Amino acid sequence: MKSSPLFRALSGFALLLAACIPSVPPSPTIDVNAVSTSAFATVYAAFTQTGLTPGGPPTLIPPPTAIRTPPALPSVFQPTGLNPLDTPHTYLSDACQYLKAKWDPNNAVPGTVVMIIMFHSIEKATQSSSDPKNIGSGDFKELMNNLHEMGFQAINTTQLADFLDSNAKIPARSVVLIQDDRHSASNFNDWFRPYWEQWGWPVVTGWISAQGSSDPVLAENVALEQEGWVDHQAHGLIHNINMTDASSDEFIRGELQGSIDAFQQFYGKTPIGIIWPGGGFGTRPVQIARELGYRVGFTTHPRGPVLFNWVPLADENDAGRPFFVAENYVNDPRLVLPRYWPTQVIANLDTVRTIGEQAAAYAQQNKAVELEYYDIVCAPAFGEIPLTP
DSSP states (O other): OOOOHHHHHHHHHHHHHHHTSOOOOOOTTOOHHHHHHHHHHHHHHHOEEEOOOTTSOOEEEOOOOOOOOOOOOOOOOOOSSSOTTOEEEOOOOOHHHHHHHHHOTTSOOTTOEEEEEEESOEETTOSSOSSTTOEEHHHHHHHHHHHHHTTOEEOOHHHHHHHHHHOOOOOSEEEEEEEOSOOOHHHHHHHTHHHHHHHOOOEEEEEOOTTGGGOTTHHHHHHHHHHTSEEEEEOOSSOSSOOOTTSOHHHHHHHHHHHHHHHHHHTSSOOOEEEOGGGOOOHHHHHHHHHTTOOEEEOSOOOOOBBTTBEEEOSSOOTTSTTOOOOGGGSOGGGSBOOBOGGGHHHHHHHHHHHHHHHHHHHHHTHHHHHHHIIIIIHHHHOOOOSOO
């Protein structure tokens, strides 16, 4: 009787396995027939027969791979040093997008921290200023030197927005220097140009567009923008009336689109940052700003530094800080970013540094879990994360 193709194939595998059995002296404890039978059973169990054709060889398929269960992702990083009501909020809903950007070695390293500082006026004739929004010349120089000595490097608005959106590479300790309101070229030349020439530090400025082409300092500001180190961003058209949810859509669009139109006409660019006039904002102003293409917005609240997918905001108003308005209800953290006043910077530099270090340590602590999750859940659709830059 003829044997089947499957029987012949399995017999061949069994003979091969039997041939690999070490040669040993005859012993009553070793049954060669039992060994051969076991080898045949092992081969048979390792494969599944499908697709047999008369007279043809069998198609042998390995058993299925076990399903891997993704681990639970860690909770949001919680630092020390923040006010208890100023809590971290994320803004990326897709975990795979976040993890790929976070662990791509071409991007910013985990724990990269950004401190945003707003200067209203720098008082040339004084060492210190009595106005918390302003800073004296002596304190300004001390602040800039302390930032540099602690390893901070200044970035512009586009760098900040790219970092917040996709973790684009910036210095691990970064600072955004914002000069509020319109100023003449001499202000930037006196205070900020030395740091641009020495350290390559740009400065961001909030430009009020109300006067249009008749603005007496427009031409010199355009020249500074063209040099590449003074980064003008929107500070409203009328400016001296806050945008809130009580404002009409017409007014909000006039302030935001009016700034865009003026920038395109005079500066040859479209602003991506809105320095909210008076620090005012609301759900509708934020939604309209996002609709018009603004990528970042700045409040007047010094809640803390920002990290990738991590912005400290408040969920409720604080009676102990009546000028701080809760921001999280607008549901767009990147458009209500916190910023420090200059008088608060030196006292908070070590806190900002520590938060960055804590965030880096927390990221490394959870790296294996996050990469395992990404490999199981995300890699099939998002691709592998590069191992090297």
